[in-house]
Amino acid sequence: AQSVTQLDSQVPVFEEAPVELRCNYSSSVSVYLFWYVQYPNQGLQLLLKYLSGSTLVKGINGFEAEFNKSQTSFHLRKPSVHISDTAEYFCAVSENKGRRALTFGSGTRLQVQP
């Protein structure tokens, strides 16, 4: 069965500092990987996705993530955060075979402080 672990429930960081949000997954087959963001009182929006090919994926708002198959990780990074990046971030996995739908992690709340 597929599963996702987000290792940090909250990450406080100062504005213009770099940030990394960690995500590890478990699956017995190849997977698709996603990062979604949820701003307060809104639904989720896609930041970026990995389907195949280059392991470094660039997304919207300056975020990027790197797929590491040997470590089963898909960590999200941004070199310099803004106050407006304050939100909850969800990692998600979907096996690329069978009928399984997307499985989300428990989320990481990014708090950007001035």
Next chain:
Amino acid sequence: DAGITQSPRHKVTETGTPVTLRCHQTENHRYMYWYRQDPGHGLRLIHYSYGVKDTDKGEVSDGYSVSRSKTEDFLLTLESATSSQTSVYFCAISDSRNEKLFFGSGTQLSVL
């Protein structure tokens, strides 16, 4: 924005009553999903549908049923609501399994 409408947006109900949440899409997407969001748990999949009358259970399906008689509508029913079903419910759609999900605005359900 993708055309997804969830109704109602807010509902307060009593334990033991039936409740139906509706998700309506105008995108003609094949895949539709119901998730619930709870603090500390992220989003957990309740049920999903890969087409009309083609539905399957997710990880937290107990106490919920779904129906999809038309491409555009995906109904989630709580046969007998319990306080543990107090949550925010999100509907999502996608055009294929490796494409992004579009989410509705959510339904806040409180079971007293």
